[in-house]
Amino acid sequence: MIDIHCHVLYGVDDGSMDLQISQLMIDQMAQMGVTAVIATPHYRHHMFHYPTQQIEEAYQVLREYAASKQISLFPGCEYHVDHDIFDHLETGRVHSLADTSYVLTEYSYSDSLDRILSYTQELILRGWKPVIAHAERYEVFHRKPRLAEEVVDAGAQIQVNANSILGLDGRAVKKASRKFLDLDLVSYIASDAHDLVERASHMGECFSFVRKKYGEEAAKELFEENPGRILRGE
Numbered sequence: 001m002i003d004i005h006c007h008v009l010y011g012v013d014d015g016s017m018d019l020q021i022s023q024l025m026i027d028q029m030a031q032m033g034v035t036a037v038i039a040t041p042h043y044r045h046h047m048f049h050y051p052t053q054q055i056e057e058a059y060q061v062l063r064e065y066a067a068s069k070q071i072s073l074f075p076g077c078e079y080h081v082d083h084d085i086f087d088h089l090e091t092g093r094v095h096s097l098a099d100t101s102y103v104l105t106e107y108s109y110s111d112s113l114d115r116i117l118s119y120t121q122e123l124i125l126r127g128w129k130p131v132i133a134h135a136e137r138y139e140v141f142h143r144k145p146r147l148a149e150e151v152v153d154a155g156a157q158i159q160v161n162a163n164s165i166l167g168l169d170g171r172a173v174k175k176a177s178r179k180f181l182d183l184d185l186v187s188y189i190a191s192d193a194h195d196l197v198e199r200a201s202h203m204g205e206c207f208s209f210v211r212k213k214y215g216e217e218a219a220k221e222l223f224e225e226n227p228g229r230i231l232r233g234e
């Protein structure tokens with residue numbers, strides 16, 4: 001499996017607190033069959049804007065450890081979308097997903113569909129491929145999950161969290177994530193892991209669930225093949 005969304009880098013957001021936790025997170029991922037991970041620390045105005053240098057250092061240290069566990073670690077960012085996103089991507093202030101044209105975009109839970117659509121369209125116009133992080137969390141889709149078709153039609157791809165599908169993140173989120181799967185709107189399932197317990201990775205468990213409910217082919221597409229295309233920049 002390939003995990004395109006997780007907060008495994010230490011000390012750079014509200015994810016892993018230190019190197020030891022990051023190493024244990026990597027161990028956990030290796031045990032469940034994860035072979036590649038894109039580290040996606042938050043970038044968020046007035047909240048998470050750690051110096052690039054600090055992020056790079058944590059990345060270099062952890063990349064070596066991950067390699068010793070047969071996991072390839074790639075750089076990335078989960079960008080809480082605002083007007084700076086274009087500049088920050090173009091100047092390299094933040095990483096895109098594995099430094100390709102794919103970008104992991106996060107919105108506020110109460111954001112309107114119009115806001116999500118307009119940033120999605122602008123990113124695409126500028127040559128980026130936006131991936132909407134945990135789309136099942138946005139309230140606009142709780143009321144009407146089918147509205148997510150509009151962002152997919154606009155050219156965005158949808159990522160859902162393994163924990164949402166498994167029901168570990170509340171009922172509304174579980175319902176929306178399952179509905180997205182039923183409507184075939186999902187391109188990626190990722191962990192969004194922040195730690196070892198409260199918001200741990202459940203990729204293995206979720207893979208088994210998806211395989212059982214939607215079949216082997218769907219599980220491979222969501223956990224391996226589509227994420228693999230990001231790593232290859234396809």
Ligand SMILES: [Fe+2]
Pocket residue numbers: 005006007078133192
């Ligand atoms: Fe996240």
